[in-house]
Amino acid sequence: MSTKPKLYYFDGRGKMESIRWLLAAAGVEFEEEFLETRDQYEKLLQGGSLLFQQVPMVEMDGMKMVQTRAILSYIAAKYNLYGKDLKERALIDMYVGGTDDLMGFILMFPFLSAEDKEKQRALIAQKATSRYFPVYEKVLKDHGQDFLVGNNFSWADVHLLEAILMVEEKKSDVLSGFPQLQAFKARISSIPAIKKFLEPGSQRKPVPDDKYVETVRRVLRMYYDVKAN
Numbered sequence: 001m002s003t004k005p006k007l008y009y010f011d012g013r014g015k016m017e018s019i020r021w022l023l024a025a026a027g028v029e030f031e032e033e034f035l036e037t038r039d040q041y042e043k044l045l046q047g048g049s050l051l052f053q054q055v056p057m058v059e060m061d062g063m064k065m066v067q068t069r070a071i072l073s074y075i076a077a078k079y080n081l082y083g084k085d086l087k088e089r090a091l092i093d094m095y096v097g098g099t100d101d102l103m104g105f106i107l108m109f110p111f112l113s114a115e116d117k118e119k120q121r122a123l124i125a126q127k128a129t130s131r132y133f134p135v136y137e138k139v140l141k142d143h144g145q146d147f148l149v150g151n152n153f154s155w156a157d158v159h160l161l162e163a164i165l166m167v168e169e170k171k172s173d174v175l176s177g178f179p180q181l182q183a184f185k186a187r188i189s190s191i192p193a194i195k196k197f198l199e200p201g202s203q204r205k206p207v208p209d210d211k212y213v214e215t216v217r218r219v220l221r222m223y224y225d226v227k228a229n
C-alpha cells in the first residue's frame with residue numbers, strides 16, 4: 001500500500017491547491033485522483049469517505065480527512081510549519097485566515113460571468129492593496145526578518161506566496177507599492193522545495209480554464225449562477 005498522501009479533487013486549483021502547496025513546501029510527495037465524472041463522486045459518497053459529502057478529501061496516515069482548514073493544519077503541524085508555541089500558532093492562523101479571505105475573492109473568479117469577472121478583478125486588486133498586503137508589508141518591515149512568524153519558514157509564508165502569485169495573475173503590477181513583499185516573494189520562491197513546485201511539470205495547477213469550470217459544474221451538478229461579492 002502506498003504511504004504517500006492521496007488527494008481527491010478535480011484536476012484544477014479550487015480548494016485543493018493550498019493543500020498541494022503545503023505538501024510541496026514540506027517536501028512531501030503525493031498522489032492524486034481527479035474527479036472527472038459524476039459516477040466517481042457518487043462512488044466516494046457511497047463509500048462514506050466524504051464526511052460532509054464534499055471534497056477536498058485527503059487520505060493520509062490512515063485517515064480520510066475532509067475540511068480544507070483541518071487538512072492544512074494537520075500538515076502544517078506534522079511538518080513543523082506551524083510555529084514553535086501556541087502564540088506563534090495563533091499568529092500563523094491569523095495571517096493564514098486573512099490570506100484565505102483574500103483568496104476567497106479569487107476562488108470564485110472562474111465561475112463568474114464575463115461582466116462580473118471585470119468587476120471582481122478590480123475588487124481583488126483593491127482588497128489586496130488596501131486591506132491585506134499592507135498588513136504583511138508592515139509585519140516584514142517592523143521585524144526585519146525573512147519570514148512572517150518567529151523567524152522561521154511557516155504555513156503563513158507558503159499561503160501568502162500562493163496568494164501573491166494568484167493576485168499577480170489578475171493584476172501583474174500589484175506588488176509595485178510593496179517593496180518588502182517583492183523581496184519576500186523572491187526569497188520564498190527560491191526555497192528549494194518551493195522553487196521545484198514553481199517549475200513546469202510540478203503538481204501545481206494552472207489558472208482554471210473553461211474545461212475545469214465545466215467539470216466542476218457537471219460533477220457537482222452546480223447549475224446555479226455564481227455571483228460576485
Ligand SMILES: N[C@@H](CCC(=O)N[C@@H](CS)C(=O)NCC(=O)O)C(=O)O
Pocket residue numbers: 014015053054055056066067068069220
Ligand atoms: N468547508 C469545506 C467546503 C468544501 C466545499 O465546498 N467543497 C465543494 C467543492 S470545492 C464541494 O464538494 N461541494 C459539493 C457540495 O457542497 O455538495 C472545506 O473547506 O473543505
